[in-house]
Amino acid sequence: MSDLPPALNREPDGTPRPEKPATLPGWLRRTEAEQRWPAALVIAIAIVIHLVLPPDLAPRPRWLLPGLEGALLVSIVVVNPLRINRQTRILRPLSIGLAALLTVVTAWSVALLVHALFARTNANLPPSHLLLWGAAIWLTNVIVFALWYWEGDRGGPAARADAKSPHPDFLFAQMQVPELARHDWEPGFFDYFYLAFTNATAFSPTDTLPMSTWAKMLMVAESVLSLVTVLLVVARAVNVIGG
Numbered sequence: 427m428s429d430l431p432p433a434l435n436r437e438p439d440g441t442p443r444p445e446k447p448a449t450l451p452g453w454l455r456r457t458e459a460e461q462r463w464p465a466a467l468v469i470a471i472a473i474v475i476h477l478v479l480p481p482d483l484a485p486r487p488r489w490l491l492p493g494l495e496g497a498l499l500v501s502i503v504v505v506n507p508l509r510i511n512r513q514t515r516i517l518r519p520l521s522i523g524l525a526a527l528l529t530v531v532t533a534w535s536v537a538l539l540v541h542a543l544f545a546r547t548n549a550n551l552p553p554s555h556l557l558l559w560g561a562a563i564w565l566t567n568v569i570v571f572a573l574w575y576w577e578g579d580r581g582g583p584a585a586r587a588d589a590k591s592p593h594p595d596f597l598f599a600q601m602q603v604p605e606l607a608r609h610d611w612e613p614g615f616f617d618y619f620y621l622a623f624t625n626a627t628a629f630s631p632t633d634t635l636p637m638s639t640w641a642k643m644l645m646v647a648e649s650v651l652s653l654v655t656v657l658l659v660v661a662r663a664v665n666v667i668g669g
Contacts, residue, residue, distance in 0.1 A: 451604045453594075453612035459511035459587040462503060464615040465576065469499055469524070472569040475562050476531050482542050483559055485534045491527065498524040510583040518582065525573045532566045536651055539563055543658050560659030564626065564652060571648040572622035576615050578640065586612065595638040596621065626652040 476484065476492045485491055502520050539560060576583065580591045598617065600607035624632040629649040636642045 451601070451612075452608070452610040453586070453601060454589060454592055456589045457587055457610065457612060459509040460583045460614050461509055462507060465573065466499065466503055468569050468615070468619065469495075469528070469573065472528055472532075472566045473499065475566050476535070479535060479562065480559060483535050483538045483563070485531060485538075491531045495524060495527055495531070498527065511587065521577055521582070525570065525577055528566070528570045528573065532563065532570050533651065535563050535566070536655055540654065540658055556659055560655055564655045564659075567648065567651050567655065568619070568622045568626050571625070571644060572615070572619040574644055575621055575641070576618040578644070579613070579618070583615075593637075595636065595641040597635045597637050599633045622648060625649060629653055 473492050473495045476495065477488075481488065498520055502517065502524065505514070505517050505520070543556070575596060579595045580586045580593070585591065594601065596613070596618075598613055600611050600613075621634045624634075625645050625648055629652065631645065636645050
């Protein structure tokens, strides 16, 4: 029998769910819910970056969007603080809304960075300044897409813990070679952060393959934003150094 609460062992209509054998790998059966703190910590880092960006690289008014991000994060943590063991009607929209808001602020900052790099008033901008804030925006890009991958794969962390879908949107190496992984292994937030980081640096999948169309399109979008940020910042910095 499962150790999960009875409510998690039933379908939405109240009928009992069939037990999944313990011989299945962790990602295919119901498991203990993922902890909240890794995602909350990384999201908080992105919000801090949005708050400290220079005025020319941040949407205005400066406090509005980061303030909304912080309010959404606090609401999510209050509703489900320790483990992501339930998916309520309010929690899922809050999580998706936070990811969308982080995406808007990051994409806006990328656009402002591109404008600042080509504006004549920034011709004497120190290369170190360009590299520093370009790297900060690049990092928020990684965080944002890690959050999207984490929230989207197989319905999100709560749905994955409940093993609602056997069809992954991202195929990790541990899924392809289960005998080389722990029997209870399943992807957590930092696995998706690694996926976002490698896609932002290699501009292509590395050891994790996107399986669904939305996953492929998200990886394309991340690669484009990362490519624009890296190429323009490095090229402008080198031009300033050489000039």
